[in-house]
Amino acid sequence: MKKAIKYIGISILLLISALSIFIYFIYRGTQNTLKGNLKINGLLDKVIVHRDQYGVPHIEAENDSDAFFALGYTHAQDRMWQMEIQRHLARGSLSEMFGEVTIMQDKTLRTLGFYRAAQSAYLSLPKESQHIVESYTKGVNFFIQTGNMPLQFKLIGYKPSVWTNVDSISFQKMMAWDLNETWRDKILNHIIASLYGREKMSIFSPQYPDSAPLVLQDSEINLTKKMTQNYLEKENYSGKLRKQDIYPNKEFNKASPPGKGSNNWVVSGKLTNTNKPILANDPHLSIASPLLWYLADIKTKNFHSIGATLPGLPGVIIGHNQFIAWGVTNGCIDAQDLYIESDDKDITTINEVIKVKNSKDVIFPIEISPHGPIISDITEARRVGKKVALKWTGFLEKDTTLHSFILLNYSKNWESFKNALSYFVVPAQNYVYADNKGNIGYYLAGKIPIRDQWSGLYPVESKKEFEWKSFIPFEEMPHTMNPSKGYIVSANNKIVSNNYPYSLTPNCKTAPYRASRIIDLLQRKEKLTSIDFQKIQNDTVSYLWNDFKTILLKTIPASDTEKDVLKILKDWNGNMNINSQEATLFAYWFRELAEMVPKELKVFSQWPEPLFIKNQLLSDGKYCRINNARNCKEFLSNTLTKTLNAIVKNIGEKPKNWNWGYTHKAVFNELGFSENKYLNWFWHRSISSPGDGFTINVGSYEFDNLSQIAGPGYRQIVDFNNLEDSIYIQALGQSGNIFSKNYDNLMPLWRDGKYIPMSSEKNRWGKYETLILEPI
Numbered sequence: 176m177k178k179a180i181k182y183i184g185i186s187i188l189l190l191i192s193a194l195s196i197f198i199y200f201i202y203r204g205t206q207n208t209l210k211g212n213l214k215i216n217g218l219l220d221k222v223i224v225h226r227d228q229y230g231v232p233h234i235e236a237e238n239d240s241d242a243f244f245a246l247g248y249t250h251a252q253d254r255m256w257q258m259e260i261q262r263h264l265a266r267g268s269l270s271e272m273f274g275e276v277t278i279m280q281d282k283t284l285r286t287l288g289f290y291r292a293a294q295s296a297y298l299s300l301p302k303e304s305q306h307i308v309e310s311y312t313k314g315v316n317f318f319i320q321t322g323n324m325p326l327q328f329k330l331i332g333y334k335p336s337v338w339t340n341v342d343s344i345s346f347q348k349m350m351a352w353d354l355n356e357t358w359r360d361k362i363l364n365h366i367i368a369s370l371y372g373r374e375k376m377s378i379f380s381p382q383y384p385d386s387a388p389l390v391l392q393d394s395e396i397n398l399t400k401k402m403t404q405n406y407l408e409k410e411n412y413s414g415k416l417r418k419q420d421i422y423p424n425k426e427f428n429k430a431s432p433p434g435k436g437s438n439n440w441v442v443s444g445k446l447t448n449t450n451k452p453i454l455a456n457d458p459h460l461s462i463a464s465p466l467l468w469y470l471a472d473i474k475t476k477n478f479h480s481i482g483a484t485l486p487g488l489p490g491v492i493i494g495h496n497q498f499i500a501w502g503v504t505n506g507c508i509d510a511q512d513l514y515i516e517s518d519d520k521d522i523t524t525i526n527e528v529i530k531v532k533n534s535k536d537v538i539f540p541i542e543i544s545p546h547g548p549i550i551s552d553i554t555e556a557r558r559v560g561k562k563v564a565l566k567w568t569g570f571l572e573k574d575t576t577l578h579s580f581i582l583l584n585y586s587k588n589w590e591s592f593k594n595a596l597s598y599f600v601v602p603a604q605n606y607v608y609a610d611n612k613g614n615i616g617y618y619l620a621g622k623i624p625i626r627d628q629w630s631g632l633y634p635v636e637s638k639k640e641f642e643w644k645s646f647i648p649f650e651e652m653p654h655t656m657n658p659s660k661g662y663i664v665s666a667n668n669k670i671v672s673n674n675y676p677y678s679l680t681p682n683c684k685t686a687p688y689r690a691s692r693i694i695d696l697l698q699r700k701e702k703l704t705s706i707d708f709q710k711i712q713n714d715t716v717s718y719l720w721n722d723f724k725t726i727l728l729k730t731i732p733a734s735d736t737e738k739d740v741l742k743i744l745k746d747w748n749g750n751m752n753i754n755s756q757e758a759t760l761f762a763y764w765f766r767e768l769a770e771m772v773p774k775e776l777k778v779f780s781q782w783p784e785p786l787f788i789k790n791q792l793l794s795d796g797k798y799c800r801i802n803n804a805r806n807c808k809e810f811l812s813n814t815l816t817k818t819l820n821a822i823v824k825n826i827g828e829k830p831k832n833w834n835w836g837y838t839h840k841a842v843f844n845e846l847g848f849s850e851n852k853y854l855n856w857f858w859h860r861s862i863s864s865p866g867d868g869f870t871i872n873v874g875s876y877e878f879d880n881l882s883q884i885a886g887p888g889y890r891q892i893v894d895f896n897n898l899e900d901s902i903y904i905q906a907l908g909q910s911g912n913i914f915s916k917n918y919d920n921l922m923p924l925w926r927d928g929k930y931i932p933m934s935s936e937k938n939r940w941g942k943y944e945t946l947i948l949e950p951i
Contacts, residue, residue, distance in 0.1 A: 210944040218950035228941030230909030230917030233472040247314025254486035265345035274532040293345035296574035311489035354602040381786040387687035436667035437504035448702040449896035452609035456502025457887035464843040465911035468889040480584040500893040508603035510568040513634035515560040596620035605665040616656040666690040688718035688869040713928035719869040720749030730811040753836025767814035771798040836863030841883040902930035
C-alpha cells in the first residue's frame, strides 16, 4: 500500500513537472527582447526604446525614419496577432488563417474592397509619407523575421508573411467603414417609406431637437452663403420593398449601439485656473482583447508626439506634440449613397481567389459599377433592389488621410494644423485643437459630397441627376478659432444649424444627451481644472433618464412591489454607477419599452430611437398598442410588470443584488477566437462597468444581454499649463501577449476612472526597461 501511494505521488510529481516544463516552453516561445541591445541592418543611427511600468514605449531617435521603424517594431512586438487579424480583415483573407468557417466573411470583405481602396490610397500619398510608411513596414518585418510569435499563431499553426506598405495603411479603411453607417440608414429609411409612406418618416426618425446643443452656433462660423439646395425637389423615387432574405449578415449589417462615437471638448485659458487651455478626448469604439489603441511616445529632432496610436499604422493618431494637442469625434456625416443599377452594361466582374486553409481555393465573382461595389448580395441592400451599388468617399482613389495623420504629428500652430486636415478624406471627423500660445479651435475634416437638389435620405436610381456634384470646399467646412464663450464641445451631436449652406447629414442619429451633459458640467464652475475634466470624463449620469423620468413615474403600478420600485426611482438622478439598483431597473425597463418598435424595423437595428419612444408615450401613440395594451398607460403598466419579472428571473428577488455592475460588464473578447468557447476564455476579460449608451463615460451595451461591447477605449486630458502633467489611459493593456504583465493591467484603472502619466519625463515612469537598437 505504501509503495502504491509512493508511486502515485511520484506520478503526480512527474505530471506536474512535465506540465510546468510545457508551460515554461510555451511562455518562453512568446517572449521578445524588451531590454538590452539589438543590431539591425537598415537603421541610420541608434534608437532608444524605454518601456515604462505600464508597457508604454518611449522612442528616442536621431531621425524620423528610424523613429517610425522603431514604432513598427514595437507595435509588432506587442500586437502582432492583432495586426495580422486586421490586415486579413482588410484583405478579406481570414480563411487563410481559419479555414472554411470564415469564407462568407471573406466574400463580404472582398466585395467591399478595403484592400483595393488601400492600394490606390498608398499610391496617392506624397513621397514623404510613403517614406515613413516604408520605414514603419521595415520595422514590422524585422520583428516577423526575428521575433517570437504570440500563442495564437502557434495554436493555428500559422506564420505571418512579409508585411507590405499597403498593409500599413489598409486598416484605416476598416476603421473608416466602422464609422460610416449612413448606407444602413438609407436602407432603413427605404423600409420605413415602403411600409408606412415617406410622410411617416418623422415618426420613426425624429428630427434633432431645436433646443439641443450644436457644436458651432451660427455666430461662430462664417455664413456668407445662403442655403441654395432644395433637397427634395428631384428625389421622387419611390422604391418597393423586396421582402426576401429578411435577416441581415450579423457581422456587417448590425447597427452600432448608442454612444459608439466619441466625446471631445476644449476650454480656453480664460475658463481654467491656470489661464492655459485644457483639451479632453475619449473615442468610443468596439472593445476587444487586445484593445484597438496602443499608447506611445515618439521623439526625434523634428517632432515629439505622444498619445494613442493604432497598431498597423504609423504615427500618433490622437494626442499632442510640444506645440499643439488634438482630439477627434465622429462627424455623423453622410458620405455614402446607394445606387439601384438598372443596366448591366456598365457593371464589370472581377474573380477573386479566396485561399482556404486545408481546403480548395474558392473563386468568388465580384460585381462593380461606376459607383462602387454591388453589395446587394452581401447586405440588407438586397431589400432595395437586385443590384445595389455603394458609393463612398472611402473608395476615392486619392485618399490622403494617412498623410493627414502624419502631418498632425509635425504641426506647430493653427495654420499647419489646418494644412494637415486639408488632406483628410474619410471618415469625416470633428477635430478640437489647443496650442501652447493659448489658442483653441475646431475644424470639421473630411470629404463631404454635395448633392444637387436631392437629400440622400434614400437609395436612388442610377441617373445623372443623382450624381455627386462635388465636395464641400475645405475652407468652407465648419470651423472656428477662439470662440467668445471659451469652450468647444462635440459628442456626435449636430454640428451646425440648418442655416449652413451645405447639407452635412439629413438627420443626426445620435441623441444629444452626452453633449448636453458635458456643457452643463463645464458651465457649473467659473474656473476649471484638470481634476474637473477627469470628473466630467468619468461622469455616469444619463440624461436619457431625465428625458423619461416624468413619463415613467406616472405609471400605474399593478402591485405593492411595483409601487416600491417607483418609489426607488422617484429620487434617482440617473447616475448609472456600478452600485446603482435604479440603473438596472431603468435598463431593463427601457428594453421593454423598445418592444413598441415594429418588428420589421428591429431586423435592421437593435437599438431604437429614444425620441421615437418618448414621443409615442407623450402622445398616446398607436405603437403603444401591443401585447393587449389599449393605450400607452396600459403599455407602461405592462412593461413595468415585465421588467420586474425579467429581473427576478435573471438576477433574483432581492433588490440588494440588482446592482448595475452585476449585470453590466465590459467584455473584452479575443479577436480571433471569440466564437470558440474552448479557447476564448484564456484571453477573455470582463469587468463590472458603469454608464450606458448616453452617459459621458459611455457604457454602450448589447440590447439582449446588457454586456458592454463598446466604450471609451482611450481617454486623454492634455494640460497646457504643463504638458508633462497631461494624463491618459487605455482600457485593457499594452501587450497582446497573455503571459505579459501588461496584458490587462490597465483594465481596473480604466474602470475606476484613473489615469497614467502622459509624460516623457523618466521620473514619472516608475520602473522601466530600455532596449537599444543600433545599426550594423
